[in-house]
Amino acid sequence: MATQHSRSAARLMISPAVLLLLGWMIVPLAMTVWFSFLNYNLLQPGPRTFAGFSNYYYFLTDPAFFTAIWNTLVLVLGVLAITTVGGVLLALLLDQPMWGQGIVRILVIAPFFVMPTVSALVWKNMFMNPVNGIFAWIAEALGLQPFDFLSQAPLFSIILIVAWQWLPFATLILLTALQSLDSEQMEAAEMDGASALARFVYITIPHLTRSITVVILIQTIFLLGVFAEILVTTNGGPGTASTNLTYLVYGQSLLQYDVGGGSAGGIVAVILANIVAIFLMRMIGKNLEN
Amino acid sequence: MGKISLKQVTKSFGDVTVIPALDLDIEDGEFVVFVGPSGCGKSTLLRLIAGLEDVSSGAIEIDGVNATEAPPSKRRLAMVFQSYALYPHMTVRKNIAFPLKMAGIAPDEQERKVQAAAKVLNLTNYLDRKPGQLSGGQRQRVAIGRAIVREPAAFLFDEPLSNLDAALRVNMRLEITELHHSLKTTMVYVTHDQVEAMTMADKIVVLNAGRIEQVGSPLDLYRSPRNLFVAGFIGSPRMNFLTGPAAAAHDATTIGVRPEHLTLSRSEGLWPGRVTVSEHLGSDTFLHVNAGDLGTLTVRADGEVDARHGDSIFLTPQTGKIHRFDANGKAIA
Ligand SMILES: Nc1ncnc2c1ncn2[C@@H]1O[C@H](COP(=O)(O)OP(=O)(O)OP(=O)(O)O)[C@@H](O)[C@H]1O
């Protein structure tokens, strides 16, 4: 891409893809914006009248909205905390030379290949079910009362399920980062009198910060939109205890047939996600600079 | 104090023995250089001393105390790695202070020592930079700085200059030698560059396939190599080896003559030959001479010698400068 000519040629050649992507994004977005200003309910026949900001007003003043924001925040931060800490620890473990390393690594990555609906159902029916689940069985074997995860601690259960799905991703990225750590640096630190803990704090963690930022960025983008896991396990309940923003929008437009309200919620979600994205980009930019 | 003794030390990786039983004494304050061809076990030996590798058998004593099982941090040794192994996310100041911080030394004392080291190594203006913003030579000095602040019993260097360009290498060679003069701390230095070995060492240890071929001062090794390997390894250009009748005339299987100990003449001499290549270095001229049955001989001549490809010349070894070796490659006294 050195010369003016090759640069404009490159622009020309990527333009179809860019235009396609742009159309793909702009059309639904524009329609959503348009619907969000209409009285548009699938159960009410008749003309769709202009509603002004009333859809936004009702969405934003809905008490479920704040619960949903809070739940989204808890869900994202909870999963991020579990996956980054767990990912670092798992990566450290997998980096040790051991027998059957290749197979173990593939097994660790496996959860990532399981579809969200499937894994959520497996967790719901085989692990967390208070009658048939393995946790219930363990609790009973220990003489304890089985714990009904999905109704007693719905959000926590969903965090657990989603974290389980994303842990392999974090582990994988952090493991590759760990493998790129110069072993002489570790040896130098060892000679400098650093204990194993000090080496972890002063050498390993700084080396991993970039990858940790990347993991946080990518995961945040996906975690803001967690949906399938909630749909197949708790349906956002009990009440709104496990409703996140995505699920709230879904409920609004498809359970209450209020397309206008749902669209307004969708736009609010897009704006919030962009605010988060801007902050994240800032943070990453700073981290990647040095 | 920094006296290091290796007693019957061996090292194997799996069933490959890299170092067969080896004894070595390094005196306090000595500058010892390990030389040898690539893969002969120099780095391994250094890492055994450092404690970064476990010995397979034998004992390592530091200042008379058995340190065979001691972890690297307890041996009071500092190591400078070939890749420098600086901590990339820390400033030069933090890099140099790291061992002090690990030793729990107070921050103002740390700063004082860092400043002192930076002054010795001309790093004062770079203390707030990260290693990525330094040149190779500066990084090298930071690595040395990190080693000297700890005031170790001995320094271990693993080919510290091999990543530098020729001019800088000469500079750093002098700086390290000066550092040794001023600190008077034991230094163990690994290199495969025999100029470094000859110029820096108090004592050279020539290694070959994990075995010690000879230990001695640079001039000892140059004047009286104990065997063919050392004779061929020390000295540049390489010693010429002759076999057959030329050697038999001196009651030896092989004789060796250094290029600088051959006298060149246009008219008369012991061994006639033809010049194949002449390399003019300015100060010297290296002539590669095809001497028929004797093979190709290298001669070091004056810089002004004007010999060309195809010229016919005569070579005569200087008396008393012929090294004789028996059938086993051992020097005959
Ligand atoms: N971790 C290891 N596992 C198996 N073999 C090893 C290991 N480290 C070194 N070796 C072998 O030990 C021998 C000596 O290696 P070493 O690194 O000490 O050589 P060296 O003299 O430093 O060479 P160079 O001048 O190229 O650095 C080599 O044959 C090498 O293949």
Ligand SMILES: [Mg+2]
């Ligand atoms: Mg080496």
